Amino acid sequence: MLVRDLMQENPLTLYADEHLHAAINLFNTYHTKAIPIMTRENKLCGILTKTDLLITFDNCNKNPHTTIDKIMTKNIVSVHPEDSLDKIKILFRYTPVTDTFGNLVGLLGKADVFNLSYQRMRRAENAVKQLADISYSGIIIIDEKQIITQINKTAADLLNTSIKYAVGHLASDFSIEHGLTEMMQTGRSEIGLTLKINNNSLIISRAPILAGYRVVGGIITIKASSEREKALLNQVHEQTYILDRFNCIFESICQGIIAVDLDQKIYYANHAYEDIMGIPRENLIGHHVENAVENSRVPVVLHTGIPEFGAVQTVNERKVIVNRLPIFKDGKIIGAIGQAVFKNINEVERLLKRNKQLIDTNNKKKTANIHQLATFENIIGTSNALLKAKNLAAKVAPTDTTVLIQGESGTGKDLFAQAIHTASQRQKAKFIAVNCAAIPSELLESELFGYDEGAFTGAKKGGKKGKFELAEGGTLFLDEIGDMPLNMQAKLLRVIQNKVFERVGGETARTCDVRIIAATNQNLQKLVTAGKFREDLYYRLHVVCIDVPALRMRKDDIDDLLDALIPDICTRLNVSAKTFSPEAIDILKQCLWPGNIRELINFIEQISTTVDSSLIRAKHLPTDLLGEYNQTLKSDTSIIDGEQARIAKAIIDANGNKSLAAKLLGMHRSTLYLKIKKYNLNTD
Numbered sequence: 001m002l003v004r005d006l007m008q009e010n011p012l013t014l015y016a017d018e019h020l021h022a023a024i025n026l027f028n029t030y031h032t033k034a035i036p037i038m039t040r041e042n043k044l045c046g047i048l049t050k051t052d053l054l055i056t057f058d059n060c061n062k063n064p065h066t067t068i069d070k071i072m073t074k075n076i077v078s079v080h081p082e083d084s085l086d087k088i089k090i091l092f093r094y095t096p097v098t099d100t101f102g103n104l105v106g107l108l109g110k111a112d113v114f115n116l117s118y119q120r121m122r123r124a125e126n127a128v129k130q131l132a133d134i135s136y137s138g139i140i141i142i143d144e145k146q147i148i149t150q151i152n153k154t155a156a157d158l159l160n161t162s163i164k165y166a167v168g169h170l171a172s173d174f175s176i177e178h179g180l181t182e183m184m185q186t187g188r189s190e191i192g193l194t195l196k197i198n199n200n201s202l203i204i205s206r207a208p209i210l211a212g213y214r215v216v217g218g219i220i221t222i223k224a225s226s227e228r229e230k231a232l233l234n235q236v237h238e239q240t241y242i243l244d245r246f247n248c249i250f251e252s253i254c255q256g257i258i259a260v261d262l263d264q265k266i267y268y269a270n271h272a273y274e275d276i277m278g279i280p281r282e283n284l285i286g287h288h289v290e291n292a293v294e295n296s297r298v299p300v301v302l303h304t305g306i307p308e309f310g311a312v313q314t315v316n317e318r319k320v321i322v323n324r325l326p327i328f329k330d331g332k333i334i335g336a337i338g339q340a341v342f343k344n345i346n347e348v349e350r351l352l353k354r355n356k357q358l359i360d361t362n363n364k365k366k367t368a369n370i371h372q373l374a375t376f377e378n379i380i381g382t383s384n385a386l387l388k389a390k391n392l393a394a395k396v397a398p399t400d401t402t403v404l405i406q407g408e409s410g411t412g413k414d415l416f417a418q419a420i421h422t423a424s425q426r427q428k429a430k431f432i433a434v435n436c437a438a439i440p441s442e443l444l445e446s447e448l449f450g451y452d453e454g455a456f457t458g459a460k461k462g463g464k465k466g467k468f469e470l471a472e473g474g475t476l477f478l479d480e481i482g483d484m485p486l487n488m489q490a491k492l493l494r495v496i497q498n499k500v501f502e503r504v505g506g507e508t509a510r511t512c513d514v515r516i517i518a519a520t521n522q523n524l525q526k527l528v529t530a531g532k533f534r535e536d537l538y539y540r541l542h543v544v545c546i547d548v549p550a551l552r553m554r555k556d557d558i559d560d561l562l563d564a565l566i567p568d569i570c571t572r573l574n575v576s577a578k579t580f581s582p583e584a585i586d587i588l589k590q591c592l593w594p595g596n597i598r599e600l601i602n603f604i605e606q607i608s609t610t611v612d613s614s615l616i617r618a619k620h621l622p623t624d625l626l627g628e629y630n631q632t633l634k635s636d637t638s639i640i641d642g643e644q645a646r647i648a649k650a651i652i653d654a655n656g657n658k659s660l661a662a663k664l665l666g667m668h669r670s671t672l673y674l675k676i677k678k679y680n681l682n683t684d
Contacts, residue, residue, distance in 0.1 A: 003088065004081035006116060007097045007106035013038050016045055016069035020056070023048055023068055034094035036104055037072045044096055044104050046072035051093075055391060081105060085113060138222035144215065145579045146171045146180055146615065158222050160198045170581070170615065176204065176220060181614045183208055185577060187215050191240055200224065256340030260289050262333070264299050276340040278316045293338070301326050302336045313340075373431055374418040380564045381557030384666055385549035389416070396544045397423035402496070404481075404541045405519040407548030410598030413519040414479065416548060421475040426515055429474030432467050437480035444488050449495075451504035468501060468512045475515045481541065482522035482533060493537045516541070551593040551600060556668040558588050561597070565604055575608050580616045586674055587618055591625060644679045647672070651681070 013036050014023055026035060027050055037046040048068055056071045078098040079088050097106035138155025142148055151166045159166070159174045171177045175197050179190060189207040196202075202222050209217035250257055256273030258266050269284040277293065289298045294315045301308060301324045308324040323339040376394055379386070396403060397420045405413045414433065421431045439447050450466030467476060478484075484492065495501045496516060500509050518541045527533035551558075562580055570577050580588070593599055603625070611620045647665065654660035662672040675681075 001085050001116065002081065003079050003083045003085060003097055003108055004106070006085060006112050007081065007108045009106050011036055011104070011107040013104065014048065014068055015040060016072065017067050019065045019067060020053070020063070020071075021065070023053065027053065034107060034109070036096050036107060037068055038104070043102065044076075044078065044098060045069075046074045047076050047094055047096060048072045049094060051391075055388075055395065079108060085116065140166075140171070140176070140220040140222065141209075141217065142171055142180070142220065143217045144184065145581070146177065146184070146218075147582075149217070155220075155222050158197075158200065158202060158224065171220070172615070176222075180206070180218065181576070183218060184215050256338075258284065258289070258293070258298075258338045259327075260298050260302065260336045260338065262302065262335060264289050264302060266292060273338075273340055276320055278318065289338075296338070298324055298336050298338050300324075302333060305333050373422050374415045375422050376419045379412065379415055379419060380560050381554055382560065382668075383549070383554035383557050385554045386557060389546050389548055392544070393420050393546050394423060396420070396546075398425060400425070400515055402515070402541055402543045403517045404524075404543070404545045405517065405548060406524075406545060407519075407521065408550045408596055409521045410596035411548045411550055412597050413521075413548050414477070416546060417475075417477045417479075417517045417519060420517060421477075421515075424475070424515070426474050430471055431475045431477065432471035433477040433479060434467050435479045437483035441485045441488070444485065445491065446504045448488075448492070449501050449503055452506040463503065463506075466501075466503065468495065468514055469510070471514045473513055475517055478516065478518045480520060481518040482520040482524055482527055486532070486534065489534045489537045493534065493540060496537075496540050551596040555589040556671050558600070559585060559668075561600060562588075562604070565601060566608070569601070569604050570608055573605065573608055576614055578604075578608055578611070578614055578616055581618070582674070583618045584616050584621060586678075587621060587625070589671070643675070644681070647675055647679065648681055651676075 011034075012026055012030060012032060014026065016037050016039055023035065026032070034047055034049045036044060037048055039045050046069070048071070052071050052073065056066070076096060078096040081097055081099065093110045095108045095110070096104055097108055099105050138158045139150075139152045140148055140155050141150040148166050148169055148171060151163055153163060156163050156166055159176070161174065166174065171180055176195065178195060179193070182188070183190065183206055187208045187210065189205075191205045193204045193206075194201060195204055202224060204220060204222055206218055206220045208215045209219060250268075250270045251272075253270070254272055256276040257268070257270050258273055259268040260266055266284045266287055266289055269281050271281075273279075273284070274281050279292065284292050289296050295313050297308065297311070297313075305326045305328075307326060308322075311322050311324070313320055313322045321341045323341065325337045325339070326333050327335040327337060376390055379390055381387075393403075393416055403417075403420060405416050407413050417433070418431060421427060434447065436444065446464070446466065448466050448468060450464050450469055451460075452463040453461055478492075491501070495512065499511055499513070501512060502509055524533055524538050524542075528535045528538050562585070566578055595602070603622075606622065607616055607620065613620065647661070650661040650664045651658070654664060658672055658676075659669055662669040665672065667675075
């Protein structure tokens with residue numbers, strides 16, 4: 001399907017210099033959710049969503065005479081009407097559609113694309129279910145956590161269970177988990193395994209379900225075995241094993257290889273041949289060798305039976321040394337092999353030079369101790385509280401305004417600071433972080449502003465640059481700003497106001513061009529009232545304030561956080577990958593997490609190193625965590641009753657539509673389903 005089949009044609013537009021009241025009227029009148037913004041020359045320059053308006057009003061900017069260009073989303077990417085929906089990448093919730101000349105012809109909604117994908121997925125699911133229902137073999141489909149999502153009656157009978165009971169349970173509950181974890185990790189299929197289950201000898205085969213290169217589930221087939229079937233399957237299994245090993249060998253060697261039959265058609269080509277010859281495998285296999293490979297003499301070798309070694313063959317303007325050998329069986333030629341040997345000296349020199357450049361660059365990075373900074377994509381979660389903070393941070397990132405980030409310890413304030421820097425115009429300059437609480441007060445001034453030679457006993461010869469000089473042209477992140485001494489607050493205020501400072505022991509005034517991002521886990525307003533923080537500095541820093549929510553305020557993000565954190569942590573600790581059962585995740589969501597993300601990371605490290613099982617169940621959770629969970633259940637009976645009533649009311653208000661009910665409650669749909677099951681609510 002193409003973009004033009006799904007886009008909204010001739011969308012409403014506004015000019016960038018029009019006022020907000022024009023946008024408000026248009027949104028209210030036509031109930032649209034996004035409006036493309038044009039210049040007076042009718043060129044597309046941005047897009048305005050209803051969300052942009054709401055964020056603007058949330059930030060107390062209620063002036064209807066503000067022009068649209070002040071709040072619209074700029075630097076948007078458009079798509080073409082003839083683009084395939086399967087190949088385009090939708091970056092925003094709404095994407096403009098332009099013709100060849102750049103003229104606006106439509107608007108494409110991300111939700112529309114997702115709905116189309118969902119409909120396709122549902123059709124595919126129904127087709128799989130129908131296929132499973134009519135199959136003589138038992139068929140089981142599992143998700144990436146090895147939980148059974150579909151099972152046909154044959155499989156249920158063989159496992160001595162029912163379809164209703166099996167769906168939602170782990171494969172291990174029916175003793176068919178052997179080797180599943182390895183399949184999920186490697187993506188490798190297995191055929192004809194014999195397992196004894198419920199005193200029955202069963203033949204089991206399994207294959208992964210892939211989304212790109214990621215294993216997202218698996219298909220398991222089950223069949224009752226007979227002695228003859230066992231023998232045949234053992235033979236097939238052995239042949240498959242041998243062929244698989246040969247294929248691995250040919251794919252691993254550096255020489256390119258093609259195999260040609262007597263009809264001069266290519267039936268095999270390895271990856272190295274693709275690379276050396278510059279010909280995709282799909283343009284080789286099944287094609288006549290003379291048509292597929294330029295200047296090929298394999299047909300000659302097929303005819304004469306005489307091998308050729310060390311020949312120079314020109315393919316796509318590259319000279320390659322090749323060998324050509326006939327294949328004999330019982331004294332007769334049955335085909336031929338072409339070998340491509342990588343001996344292009346110029347290419348080797350180019351690769352060696354590039355490799356040296358990469359090594360030099362890596363050494364420079366190590367020497368300079370450069371670490372890759374976070375982006376907004378590294379801030380994991382889709383809860384409303386987090387998205388509000390991310391949207392505000394993304395909005396102020398391209399500007400040069402001072403930003404104050406507030407949040408409890410361990411919430412990821414430093415990630416927000418890094419993401420703002422990487423999305424700013426200063427991204428190519430340095431990001432310098434200073435923890436004001438970690439530096440003794442008597443050293444803080446020299447750390448920030450540097451010192452001249454002879455400033456004090458032990459001063460470095462030639463002096464030393466401070467953090468302001470090191471961050472020149474970039475961003476200075478002042479973490480734990482609430483712990484800065486009052487005398488340093490006055491000096492910091494002067495630098496922010498005048499962009500001028502002096503080194504310790506120096507007399508020369510130095511100018512600086514630095515963006516300030518500050519962060520604190522304290523209430524600065526209370527510190528101002530207590531006389532521990534300067535009021536004038538507070539208002540200088542409090543230009544834009546971003547409140548990073550605590551983990552207990554966004555517990556629905558725990559699923560996404562586990563998915564994002566576990567692979568890296570398990571790789572770093574050199575342990576097998578872990579997954580959490582639904583009941584374990586439900587317990588994690590009930591805990592308070594006073595240490596926030598930092599505490600969650602420590603918990604994952606603890607559980608990954610102490611639990612051998614790849615599936616973490618409720619019984620594996622630490623006793624202190626289970627104690628906190630049980631205490632929460634005991635003390636929150638009234639809260640639970642209130643939540644149960646709220647959920648029941650939301651479902652009634654939504655006429656039984658659970659997606660709408662989840663939106664009304666401000667929670668993820670999967671969380672709503674868990675709570676419906678937990679409270680045993682009747683949703684019919």
